[in-house]
Amino acid sequence: MAKLLLGTAVILLTCLELGSAYRLVCYFTNWSQYRPGPGKYLPENVDPCLCTHLIYAFAGMKENQISTIEWNDVTLYHSLNGLKNKNGNLKTLLSVGGWNFGTQKFTAMVSSAGTRQIFIKSVISFLRGYGFDGLDIDWEYPGSRGSPPQDKLLYTVLAQELMTAFEAEGKSSGKPRLLLSAAVAGGKNNIDTGYEIPQLGQVLDFFNVMTYDFFGPWSHATGENSPLYPLPNDKNTLNIDYNVNFAMNYWKDQGAPAEKLNVGFPTYGHTFRLSSSNTGVGAPASGPGLAGPYTRQAGFLAYYEICTFLKGATMKWNAPQMVPYAYKGTEWLGYDNVESFKDKMEWLKKNNFGGAIVWDLALDDFSGTFCNQGPYPLINTLHTGLGISAACVPSKTTLAPAVPPSQAPGGGGSGGGSGFCAGKANGTYPDPKDKNKFYQCINGVTYVEQCAAGLVFDPSCVCCNWA
Structure with missing residues (x-):
């Protein structure tokens, strides 16, 4: 109990x-x-x-x-x-x-x-x-x-x-x-x-x-x-x-x-190349089926690629295992x-x-x-x-750890290379005035980051570390 x-x-x-x-x-x-x-x-x-x-x-x-x-x-x-x-x-x-x-x-x-x-x-x-x-x-x-x-x-x-x-x-x-x-x-x-x-x-x-x-x-x-x-x-x-x-x-x-x-x-399935006239589950196979046009991996199809494959294919319901399969020519597909x-x-x-x-x-x-x-x-x-709530309530606080370039220390420009990251290569840089903070430079845009309480930015590991 x-x-x-x-x-x-x-x-x-x-x-x-x-x-x-x-x-x-x-x-x-x-x-x-x-x-x-x-x-x-x-x-x-x-x-x-x-x-x-x-x-x-x-x-x-x-x-x-x-x-x-x-x-x-x-x-x-x-x-x-x-x-x-x-x-x-x-x-x-x-x-x-x-x-x-x-x-x-x-x-x-x-x-x-x-x-x-x-x-x-x-x-x-x-x-x-x-x-x-x-x-x-x-x-x-x-x-x-x-x-x-x-x-x-x-x-x-x-x-x-x-x-x-x-x-x-x-x-x-x-x-x-x-x-x-x-x-x-x-x-x-x-x-x-x-x-x-x-x-x-x-x-x-x-x-x-x-x-x-x-x-x-x-x-x-x-x-x-x-x-x-x-x-x-x-x-x-x-x-x-x-x-x-x-x-x-x-x-x-x-x-x-x-x-x-x-x-x-x-949300994907696997394809096989049939090696006999048998088209059921457990039929002899000799390797992967053709790659999909988007996932581009032999023997593998995303669900959206499967929907295209199924056009013109023979579809079967595998009742004992409660999943479908399909075949077309020498291609066999097991999927959901x-x-x-x-x-x-x-x-x-x-x-x-x-x-x-x-x-x-x-x-x-x-x-x-x-x-x-x-x-x-x-x-x-x-x-x-599963009854996941359809109500999607916005957060009361901004959770993404970033601010626009104009708000970053040394900023004031309109982006595209202004502020701290102007002219700097993509990467992570310490804040020279505050060991608890550091900057992420992405295509000239400045993102201000802050380490958790008690941690300082450590350039040797490019991470926040104990002081």
Whole structure:
């Protein structure tokens, strides 16, 4: 009964804070800006009222400190966090890592208490300096891909030390504590190898379970990207494990609180090249299908590209797994649509999970021009079904940590190279008169930044640091 009351209290608190008992966590990718034409995606394309949390992917790491990756990350940070001016309840997090990042830098960083503290201090100053509300750890995966077995324990230690530091900084600064989430594996082997689940369940604010990429063109047979259930009467162990139902319940059964678990929803599908006349699930395949015109990756289609593919294709509903598939010529596609999102969402609510994560915003039909279902048809299905509040109240204070050039010290011009940053290269510069402040120069425009209370700008790491 005590556990039930506690869970109810958590849900009620979340409901009061967000207007819904569920989280809708959406990833924004900093490489979607490079897609051509209508596939290009920037913070101004984000609907600030669509999701409860936005996660910016990805940040990197240099010398055990969190760092930018793209040349214009700082500009995108300002734009994304500026969305909180339109939705005062919106929370933003910065994700470090990702699949391409690998494991080596994570392994080096967690290897000693000293290097972990270097990372943690840099994270706090970085998040506060750029206006984020938290950190998402996307280590794929502790104990795998060259990461040694001891990283399973050290991953827990890192999470515990991050939370301890976040709590202390929140108290000292008087600001709301920074949030801590983790993007975690959906495959049983990677789960077993990488995570001390009960301990993490006590520390993390929520888990973003990547319940997708269960099957793809790397497989030797066609399969669904994110099936809800296994195929019936299938004795293959991978097929039994590789589905949303198994992965989410495995996390819960191993000790993760259900209300902290977010179910992964992909806004993309995988294509295969058929190698026989068989067109069903499990048909022989010989590699990836053709790349989409906008995402330009073989074996991968964004939902808006899928809508184009489906014209002239044979569409089937995979009833046992509650997801669709389609084929056209030698191309086979496993994907999600509005109906499969609805089914998974009802399953999510029935099983009392905490919410949904979406990978990713830029892959839905964000403009509404390809699928004739309105903007963000997949994510809006989740938004409506999870009861996310349609009321989007502007923030009472400006949350983006920037001011116009005319208001910056030494300013007064009309932009385009006036003020402190006139004639300066893009970059970060200390304020010569105030160690707590620094300047971001972006194309001649001056942005005034301020470190959190008790921190000073440190040019050696280009970050806020303890004095």
